[in-house]
Amino acid sequence: MDLPALFRAAAPPNIPPLHSAPPPRGNYIIEKDNNIAIEGRNLNFSIKTRKGDLVPILKDCSLRIPSGQLWMLLGPNGCGKSTLLKILAGLLNPTSGTLYLKRPKSFVFQNPDHQVVMPTVEADVSFGLGKLNLTEDEVKCTVSKALDAVGMSAYMQRPVQTLSGGQKQRVAIAGALAEACKVLLLDELTTFLDETDQARTLLVLVVMEDLTEHSQ
Ligand SMILES: Nc1ncnc2c1ncn2[C@@H]1O[C@H](COP(=O)(O)OP(=O)(O)OP(=O)(O)O)[C@@H](O)[C@H]1O
Structure with a gap:
């Protein structure tokens, strides 16, 4: 899923660049940065079929959404929008990757x-x-x-x-x-x-x- 192409920002983000070090994998992270509302790094989500095969739904999704803006996630049916939203909402756990969300969230x-x-x-x-x-x-x-x-x-x-x-x-x-x-x-x-x-x-x-x- 090509997130930069799918997101449409209300205004261009004016925020510092991502850290150059590779992000840790497999955990939710809570960081303090008042300018950022949501940041996901290398989020992956797979489901296991009855046969035990792993089917990837999201592959290496990274996104950064500044505070105080309205963003819309656009994309074709089945590309993973709802899955990503459920991960952001905490209703699903990513298989790997890190996530920061300002709290409280609804x-x-x-x-x-x-x-x-x-x-x-x-x-x-x-x-x-x-x-x-x-x-x-x-x-x-x-x-x-x-x-x-x-x-x-x-x-x-x-x-x-x-x-x-x-x-x-x-x-x-x-x-x-x-x-x-x-x-x-x-x-x-x-x-x-x-x-x-x-x-x-x-x-x-x-x-x-x-x-x-x-x-x-
Ligand atoms: N529990 C599940 N078991 C099997 N496949 C799943 C499961 N959850 C999601 N998928 C598959 O993952 C893909 C992404 O689903 P998702 O609902 O996130 O897409 P979407 O972009 O929100 O689609 P739409 O625009 O149609 O609502 C789809 O191919 C869907 O069939």
């Missing part, structure tokens, strides 16, 4: 029905905040701000099953925003959306990118 699934699961919009966006030890008022304020950012504050008390696909996507993004994620991974965001919802959802992401850039 992953928005292709189908929001797999993610938006609580009875109401407010409950769903609050769900991930349980681990943050916030007061009730802080939770309410955080949820309200996140829903406002995605244009869904009027839907706070709505049962989630009454929302459209695009509205559920935006609730899923609000959940990620509420958790103040530094990296947001989105899998085929627009698959279930009509043109209007696609435009609205992409607008939310562009606004988020802008907000992130100004908060660096």
